[in-house]
Amino acid sequence: MAGFMSTTYNLLFKRTSTTIFTIFVGALLCERTVDYSTQAVFDHINRGKQWKDIKHNYEK
Amino acid sequence: MSLKFGRLSKSSILGVKTVIYSKLISGGIIGCGIAGLAVALNESVKASDLTLHPPKYPWYHRQGFFNTLDMASVRRGYQVYKQICAACHSMRFVAYRELVNNTHTEEEAKAEAAEILVTDGPDETGKMFQRPGKLSDRFPNPYPNEEAARAANNGAYPPDLSYIVLARHGGEDYVFSLLTGYTDAPAGITVDDGQYFNPYFPGGLISMAQALYNDVVVYDDGTPASASQLAKDVCNFLKWTGEPNYNERMLRVMRIIIYGSAIFLACWYGKRHAWSVLKSRKIMFREKKTVD
Numbered sequence: 001m002a003g004f005m006s007t008t009y010n011l012l013f014k015r016t017s018t019t020i021f022t023i024f025v026g027a028l029l030c031e032r033t034v035d036y037s038t039q040a041v042f043d044h045i046n047r048g049k050q051w052k053d054i055k056h057n058y059e060k
Numbered sequence: 061m062s063l064k065f066g067r068l069s070k071s072s073i074l075g076v077k078t079v080i081y082s083k084l085i086s087g088g089i090i091g092c093g094i095a096g097l098a099v100a101l102n103e104s105v106k107a108s109d110l111t112l113h114p115p116k117y118p119w120y121h122r123q124g125f126f127n128t129l130d131m132a133s134v135r136r137g138y139q140v141y142k143q144i145c146a147a148c149h150s151m152r153f154v155a156y157r158e159l160v161n162n163t164h165t166e167e168e169a170k171a172e173a174a175e176i177l178v179t180d181g182p183d184e185t186g187k188m189f190q191r192p193g194k195l196s197d198r199f200p201n202p203y204p205n206e207e208a209a210r211a212a213n214n215g216a217y218p219p220d221l222s223y224i225v226l227a228r229h230g231g232e233d234y235v236f237s238l239l240t241g242y243t244d245a246p247a248g249i250t251v252d253d254g255q256y257f258n259p260y261f262p263g264g265l266i267s268m269a270q271a272l273y274n275d276v277v278v279y280d281d282g283t284p285a286s287a288s289q290l291a292k293d294v295c296n297f298l299k300w301t302g303e304p305n306y307n308e309r310m311l312r313v314m315r316i317i318i319y320g321s322a323i324f325l326a327c328w329y330g331k332r333h334a335w336s337v338l339k340s341r342k343i344m345f346r347e348k349k350t351v352d
Contacts (some may be wrong), residue, residue, distance in 0.1 A: 039315045046128045051162055054132050058165050
């Protein structure tokens, strides 16, 4: 654990530039993950009820 | 040499007196008591009216915390509105474009819009003209103005249905109960011409006749059109027109819970971190040596 922490610190947080970069990339990945996973859970809960589940009946 | 150390308690550092605490507590208890009495009196006044309150029905969108509206039902509800309700009720805040990718495809919504005639203009000679509806048009109003609507309905104005579910106590439960709740009037209640008895309507006498009967609509998707099915579908439709962003909002709730708890944990940790020095400090003092 200590090794992991010091590696992380040396690689990512030691310089301001890499810290900012880590924060930006982390925010992007985090947002994509949360958005995709909540959408998947939401679609699973509401399967068969949303427009995208019934639109094949009406599109030619 | 004797050293005496005194220790100050946390509350005396912060300067909070126990007396103030006890005053606050007793004040809070009395305040809550008065508020509770006011609420109880108010409730008992409400309970004296004779309106029949609608039961809670198991709507799909209410069964789970993140449930959307049942969009197949909303689509059927649009059909019920168009074929039955629209004869008297306007929906002037809903446009045909809102149907696109919610209940209808773009082609279907265009076809629905093209069925109505809209007064547009003026043209180059200054005259108003009629044209088929477009996606940007709102649902048509069956009457040109409120006076015409009243004149055609014994003086009763059929309310605009765009936000009716939000505008009535009990919401979709109330509208469903009203649509399916017509009965014969009990003994002792006189029903005049143009009035109908409905126990869910405040006062009991409503100017709208029962509109939904079994099989008055033939559904496109083959669902058996019982009166309660029609009422359910049209209530889902009215719920959707009142809250067209309902489905999106349920998804947002899920994301807000996740992001909100992350922000809460960060704030909680930050607060503990910032206060840790203050909370764990001890203040010592050395008593001044007195000359014997």
